[in-house]
Amino acid sequence: MLAQEADRLGYSVVWAAEAYGSDSPSILAWIAGQTSRIDVGSAVMQIPARTPAATAMTAATIDACSGGRFRLGLGVSGPQVSEGWHGVRFAKPLARTREFVEIVKLAIGRQTVEFHGEHYELPLPGGPGKALRLSFHPPREHIPIYLAAVGPKNLELAGEIADGWLAIFYSPEYASESLATIAKGRGKAGLTLDGFDVVPSVPVVIGDDVEMCAELVRHYAALYIGGMGSREKNFYNELAVRMGYGEAAAKIQELYLAKRREEAAAAVPMDFIDQTSLLGPKERVAARLRDFASAGVTTLCVSLFAPDPESGAQTLRDVADALTLSGVGDLGE
Template identity: 60%
Template sequence: MRLALNVGYWGTTGTDDLNGMLALSKAADEHHYDVVWLAEAYGSDIPSLTGYLAAHTQNVGYGAAIMQIPGRTPAMTAMTAATLDRITGGRFHLGLGVSGPQVSEGWHGVRFADPLGRTREYVEIVRQALGRKNVEFHGKHFDLPLPDGPGKSLRLLLLPERDDLPIYLASLGPKNLALTGEIADGWIGIFVSPEFLPEQLAVMGEGRQKAGKTMDGFDVVASIGISVSDDIDVAADRLRAHTALYVGGMGSRDKNFYHALATRMGFEKQADHVQDLYLAKQHRDAAAAVPREFIERTAMVGDSEAIRARLRAYAKAGVTTLAISPWMDSLEERIELVGLVARLMDEEGLRSK
């Protein structure tokens, strides 16, 4: 199992400054992590931060978790990915996702219609461009070059570091999971539970089979919150507000993909209650209502021995890259946690060579 670090967005990592994000990335580099994953929504963007952090680290790779499909044309995404792959010496991982209706339509002005079809076309165009083929695509969502003007089929000018740069999809629902297996090189999962993961892998495996592929070489990335304390309630409490935001407030009542995931995992009544409180702007009550069992199943909380046991569980369940999000009370504690997880992984013999 490879080890990765998820530093999220600039300003929301708990450090609230760029120096903190850099310090965590340097710690990951020092402890031989494979990838530092970054995120974007409607604040900091991934490419700018990747370029900055990569200039200050030596060996660690960088990943987009995720660059938003409605925010860039597929050709621009290919240009950006190729540039970052050159900058990092072939260590960039391109994660893509459609975001959600509120961001897609409210921020980017792109209708959240047929997300699966849009994703399929988008990935195909990105692959054409990264393969330095003359880009030509005529689909439902994208038409390149436009058929009624002076546009011509163009080829990416920059020679990419790799023409097979890996493309990941962030997906939650069954149809999107199947599409991920079919057209992507890896999956970025959130709120991943070792107990529920086999069901998700089976769906992705069906997609792989449809494409004439197996799960061999397919990267299963689990983005996992981690909080260490001898008191498990203290450890779990650090993740409550974050969990409530996603399950209760990341989307509308009718379309919240994280709420739907919690429901499929068997937490329907609890997810409904958290959502009711969150949408009523009772955010503290919503956080308190998140069941500890859900946090224990979808994160790593407790003392070092509890963390050690969950590391084994994730590896056994089929995770190939574990991307930790440290949730501690200070930057210093988060940096220490980066080192602790690396040590535990090595002691258990879980780290991929």
């Protein structure tokens, strides 16, 4: 229902995520069959969950079935999911991502896939395998590739090898540092930020009371800052520290890992939530949309905090109205 409403309203893309529950390609293939115009994007397909060839096959298939509407978002996930769920060591994630993306591009481009890297070897040496190429012609030889990136090195890699960046906790007030890092990667590839898609996932709650709207986002923020990863390695906690919330980030993590979840949520600073969300009446949301656009966002993904589908659909309509008031950009969900 929500994807169909977004399609009707003119949103540009609907995204689906995966962790260790439902997988994103199945959801996106189903959505593609229920819609006619809106793009469908993985945010993300996990790199440790699939071989590069399987990922390319899936991407090309959904792109073909949807009439060229697929966007391929990739991410390495984190140590706990990669090693605990997929049984894949998390070591050297940047090098693995670079090789993975290169093979995916070869396969989608219908080139004969022969690759000799540190992490992937195709075909395997000394056996009956041979270099192959995709056996059907997808509608496009290039499918847009996005990387989910948080840390500086991964941001630079996204700029170098991808068409877009899937961001989380994107703050217009902090964005210049992240965009400069991406621009550095673009420069390595002889490119600029022109045409590079900056896609933050932004919680949205429409209402008259900004503080009350923020309350719906607190547990989400606490989960990522406090519980997504271990005490030693939590990329989102490190991001909050870089954004200037070091003391709060340490407290949130301590409380969350001690299973004091309500206290952890209460410890998330209101300013952090407000910077990284769209909260309040439509007029206030419109003003923040202008801030996000001025801070380099090219496709803004609204993350709905609604109790039921009809409320979610109303939020989509409210954001569409706010975008009209703002006078900037295209719709993106």
